[in-house]
Amino acid sequence: MNMVSGGSEGANGGWPTGLHGSAAQGGVSCKDSVFYGLCYYGRILNTPVEDLVAEFEEEWKPGNNDYSRKLVEFCSSKALSIICSNLQENIVNGSFSRLTFDFMLAWERPTSADEESYSESVAKEREDKKVVAEGSQVDDDIPLFYSDIMPLLVSSEPSIGEDSFVWLGSVVPFVCDVCNGRFTFEALTASTANRLHFPAYDRFITEVHKCSKYLQNQxxxxxxxxxxxxxxxxxxxxxxxxxxxxxxxxxxxxxxxxxxxxxxxxxxxxxxxxxxxxxxxxxxxxxxxxxxxxxxxxxxxxxxxxxxxxxxxxxxxxxxxxxxxxxxxxxxxxxxxxxxxxxxxxxxxxHKIESQIQAWETHARTILGILRLHAAREMLRISSPVPTSFLIFSLFADLPKGDFVLEELANSLKQVNSINPCSPSFILRQLNMENPSVSSTAVRRGIEESVDDKSDTLSSLESTIQQVREEAKEVSAAKATVEGLKEEGISDSILVLMCTWQHREWIGKAIAAFLVWTVGKMIKEKQESSRDKCTKIVVCSGSDQTPMETIVSAQHGLKTAQAMVQTANITMLKIRSILVARSPKVLDAFVNSWLLSSPILFSFPRHLIQRYDTHG
The missing domain is CATH 2.30.29.30 (Pleckstrin-homology domain (PH domain)/Phosphotyrosine-binding domain (PTB))
Incomplete structure (x- = not known):
């Protein structure tokens, strides 16, 4: 089936250009303006608009909300199953990136009300940028977007957000993986205010395909x-x-x-x-x-x-x-x-994943993640992204409670018993990277699960990922603070000590007493003739180490001493933060533990401790 070219489609909003109101021509009632772009999907699926709506409403539950977006998800999923059946050709001719970008725009703004709200926010943002540009030129030193060959983007072009990007990844894992899609999006849009424009998205898809071909030719x-x-x-x-x-x-x-x-x-x-x-x-x-x-x-x-x-x-x-x-x-x-x-x-x-299909699905998701990492490194040569943002296991192995996400991932993988045109293993098959033992498996020509079933399967995984992501941000901020205190805390503590030092009258008396005690000790040693006890002083010869080995040992010793000082500094700062109640939760835990242990230690018989020491 020939794909629909989308050179200018999607330029003006969620639905492709020129298709607004097309559903009304087919006699379909226009509910919440959602049918404006159904002919777009009808052309791809070669299906009348009425049949698409009827098939969707058979699975639609009236009590559910967000009718418009669910219809977009339903139509997009059916269209993507056809697009992915001939993935490599569609990537080469550019239709995959154009169509999937339009799908994300439609998902992000499925109704005319969403489109109007987006247009207002864009206009307001444009005015704010003009005010900032007239006031100062702070951003002159920011590097160009991605690389010197990337076209300069204008603010009037449509762009997609994080949620729509992750949604597409949940349907087609070629773009991103639902497990780390939000981290991938952050890495790709770090220099574009967390909005992904089509030129960048198109190049990202192209680079992924190039990297797969490059590695296959090695x-x-x-x-x-x-x-x-x-x-x-x-x-x-x-x-x-x-x-x-x-x-x-x-x-x-x-x-x-x-x-x-x-x-x-x-x-x-x-x-x-x-x-x-x-x-x-x-x-x-x-x-x-x-x-x-x-x-x-x-x-x-x-x-x-x-x-x-x-x-x-x-x-x-x-x-x-x-x-x-x-x-x-x-x-x-x-x-x-x-x-x-x-x-x-x-x-x-x-997790004892022994099924060939399930194991290869896991391999395929890992391979696709590495391909996306290579593609991003080609795009972001000025500032290479963090590799773990594009990988699954390395990312969640380092994040707090990341094992919860991997547990949810294992449960979802164990439900896989066949492959469909949008599965990771089938995508690799389209890229000429297949597992012969799995390639003979029957491929379902279409996505049989309804939109509700799909969302129910991913809801638990998505909520767990969001929780882990929020905690990771808190931990990252805390680590950054600790790393800064390692270097700055020592000098700051000395300055604070010098500024807050209060001279007391007893300090001079204490120093005088120490000097008198030292003199008395020296006189006592003189009277006892201690100098005759040590008649010979042995000086150890140099070690057998070469000068270079001695320098290396000294360097190691210096690093060890520096690490010990930093650790001691951080420990003292943590103790101080507890004492001054900077962390209420930690303070409450310490207070409760000390209050509980105090009566136990006070009432515990001392003779039992002595008896235990004697028998021990």
Missing amino acids: ERPKGIIFADDEYILHMDGTATTQRVIRHIGGASWPGRLTLTNYALYFETSGIIAYEDALKIDLSKDIDHSVRPASTGPWGAPLFDKAIIYESSQLKESMVLEFPEMTSSTRRDLWLTLMKEVILLHQFLQI
Whole structure:
């Protein structure tokens, strides 16, 4: 079926341009102005408008609210099942991005009242911007939107918000995943006031498709046979990318590093070709340890751009360095991707997801998340996004109560028993990344679940994600405060001490008493001839360490001392915050515990403690 081209559709509001009032031509009563764009869906589905409305109202419950939006969801879901059946062609010709953007606009503003409210807010925002522009030029140094080749956006163009973006991800996980869609949207719209415009959205979709093609064309590691459902997720150290160095003792070996959804492969560079790859299986149920590290000449930790991997399948730890001129974004990316693959397989093992369809659905969601991460990094080259914003398991492993979200995700995956054109596994199949053992599964040509059933399935997951997200913001703000106090708290405390110091009369007397006591101690030692007790002084010779090793040891000692001072400073600040009731909840907990323990300690027989000490 040929897709409808939408070059100018959706430019003036929720429904595509030129289709307002088209439903009335078919004899359908216009309820709350929602039928203005039904012909748009009718053309895609090749279905009369009356049949679409009748089919929707058969499943619609009269007591439910938001008739307009539910109708948009119903029509969009049916249309997307057809669009995704030929996904790759629709991405290449641009119809996928245009149509899905129009669907999001329609979902965000399904009625004429919503459209009028949006127009008023846009006009007010435009006036506010004019006032700010006339007053000052504070924002002159803000970098261009995404990159220098991205078209400059004008404020009159339509844009979508976070809720519509997440809704589309719940229907088509190619755009985003419902689990981390809000985090993805924040990363994509950080420089555009949390609004996503079509040029950026279109480029994002195009980059995801390009990244999938790029990874499929990469050469497989030498001497390795991939599993049927194993695909390359990231590669570095090739002729067209930056170097990767493996450190073994005092030796360093450059090579090519490849990550798949099952393992990590390192191929040492030879004179002519690469040597056989070293395989590190990340899917095994063993203790995997991946952490950042610092490397440098003679073992000096000068450059914080390395990764250390440790597990029982290796005799010694594997150190990989990712050289960069300035930051350590390459290292951070590899570290996050390796953790994501490890956590993926741990998730499957912990929740006992053994069905091939369910396991491949989980793999597909992870692979699509990594593709979206690569696409976003290509778009946001000026300021690379945080990798975890596009991944599932790495994100919720670090968030408070993130395990609740993963539990909800596991429950939803266990309900999957077949694939449909909008499922993650079918989307990968359209991108030529399929699992042969699952590809023969019958694909449902359409979304059989009603709109209500779909929303009921996602409501629990969405509420849990929202709760975790709010708590994550609070924790992030608290951590930022603590990190600032680590450096600033020491100097601030000294300044406060100097400003609030009050001289007391007894201080001079105390110093005089200390001097008199010291003199008396010295006279006593002189009378007892203590100087004859130590006739020989032994001076220890220097250590066997080289000068470089001594410098490294001193550096480690300095870092340890600094960390101890910072920890002590934070501890004192926490104690002070409790004493001055800065945190009422914590103060109440301490007061209650102390009040309960005081009578117990007061009335507890002392002879029992002495008897216990004697027998112990």
